[in-house]
Amino acid sequence: MTGPPQDRHGTAAVETRVILAVDDDDTVRRIAAENLRRLGFAVVEAANGEAAMRILGDSGSRVDLLFADIRMPGPLSGPALAEMATRQRPALRVLLTSGSPRDVEGGPIRFPVLNKPYRRADLAAAIDAALATDPASPG
Numbered sequence: 001m002t003g004p005p006q007d008r009h010g011t012a013a014v015e016t017r018v019i020l021a022v023d024d025d026d027t028v029r030r031i032a033a034e035n036l037r038r039l040g041f042a043v044v045e046a047a048n049g050e051a052a053m054r055i056l057g058d059s060g061s062r063v064d065l066l067f068a069d070i071r072m073p074g075p076l077s078g079p080a081l082a083e084m085a086t087r088q089r090p091a092l093r094v095l096l097t098s099g100s101p102r103d104v105e106g107g108p109i110r111f112p113v114l115n116k117p118y119r120r121a122d123l124a125a126a127i128d129a130a131l132a133t134d135p136a137s138p139g
Contacts, residue, residue, distance in 0.1 A: 018042045022052045022068035049076025070098040095130040
């Protein structure tokens with residue numbers, strides 16, 4: 001028999017936050033999702049921006065934070081997805097990620113960015129910081 005779910009600090013979790021993890025690389029997305037689950041989050045996965053918007057368009061789906069790669073094929077890059085998603089869901093928090101410094105040099109991105117590769121502790125800190133922000137003033 002198991003007790004109540006534990007959060008990443010080993011205490012009983014009061015509320016499980018839901019994170020939508022978006023990355024076109026299946027392996028990277030699965031590893032990120034597994035790390036997020038080990039940190040105590042519920043995770044929904046999407047392979048691209050369009051799939052993520054379908055999930056966010058479902059009024060019954062709860063998502064607290066969008067965690068998306070900056071560079072993805074198709075019409076919705078990570079920043080474009082974040083802009084569209086936060087217009088649709090103003091309370092949504094966002095954390096972007098990138099393995100290329102050029103992704104953030106190309107122009108201002110108004111959302112926080114976690115550089116790859118990252119350690120699980122860095123991911124936890126970045127997620128905590130993103131969830132603690134006022135969604136009206138990202139980054």
